[in-house]
Amino acid sequence: MEREVAARNASGAQLRIRAAGMPAVKTIEDFNFDHQPAARTPLQALASGAYLTEHRNVVLLGPPGTGKTHLAAALGIAACRQGHRVLFATATDWIARLSEAHERGRLAGELTRLRRYGLIIVDEVGYLPFAQDAANLFFQLVSSRYEHASLILTSNLAFSSWAGVFGDQVVAAAMIDRIVHHADVIALKGASYRLRDRGVDTLPSIKAEQESLD
Numbered sequence: 001m002e003r004e005v006a007a008r009n010a011s012g013a014q015l016r017i018r019a020a021g022m023p024a025v026k027t028i029e030d031f032n033f034d035h036q037p038a039a040r041t042p043l044q045a046l047a048s049g050a051y052l053t054e055h056r057n058v059v060l061l062g063p064p065g066t067g068k069t070h071l072a073a074a075l076g077i078a079a080c081r082q083g084h085r086v087l088f089a090t091a092t093d094w095i096a097r098l099s100e101a102h103e104r105g106r107l108a109g110e111l112t113r114l115r116r117y118g119l120i121i122v123d124e125v126g127y128l129p130f131a132q133d134a135a136n137l138f139f140q141l142v143s144s145r146y147e148h149a150s151l152i153l154t155s156n157l158a159f160s161s162w163a164g165v166f167g168d169q170v171v172a173a174a175m176i177d178r179i180v181h182h183a184d185v186i187a188l189k190g191a192s193y194r195l196r197d198r199g200v201d202t203l204p205s206i207k208a209e210q211e212s213l214d
């Protein structure tokens, strides 16, 4: 009986992981924290999933290659194993999805439906700038989840640069306010893991970005 319950939970977790659309099955155990020592304690605490029942958010900031997507997916997998429904997509994909719902007059319904997911992951905020109406759509996603369900966001930009991405200082400030009110903000640092042992410390373009994050 116990074995059957365990098997059923495991297959439920597998179904949730598949349905979540994670880019790769990467786990916390696969992550080498010697490269990001400051992230070890907060990530291990987050992996327990308490933030999900408290409807708190997680923001992972840092230059390219520092493990933001890996850790976001790893937290997503942990959440699936803990019984939560999860959806992972890039910021660009989320905007496309919300725009489509909006055009069909179904935005409110879509936002309500998304609240049934305990965790929504928005990867790569900041790689591409958004149009003005996109910023408004994204703001509505953030507002509809505020104090109801968790978000994980990743970005290569400091919050101070988000206004440029969203094209609207006021919308960006209101959004960051809601995201950060109950959030763990984790700054990843250093050289790209992709470029390790290549004799390339950090690409020059990234050095400038990183300095702006400090």
Ligand code: ADP
Binding pocket: 026, 030, 031, 032, 033, 035, 036, 062, 063, 064, 065, 066, 067, 068, 069, 070, 071, 193, 194
């Ligand atoms: P980012 O999203 O910050 O650009 P990724 O999470 O995509 O970076 O990481 C780039 C690659 O390096 C991925 O294959 C990821 O699994 C791996 N990686 C990054 N940091 C670590 C780490 N500390 N330990 C193990 N693998 C890592």
Ligand code: MG
Binding pocket: 068, 069, 070, 123, 124
């Ligand atoms: Mg990434």
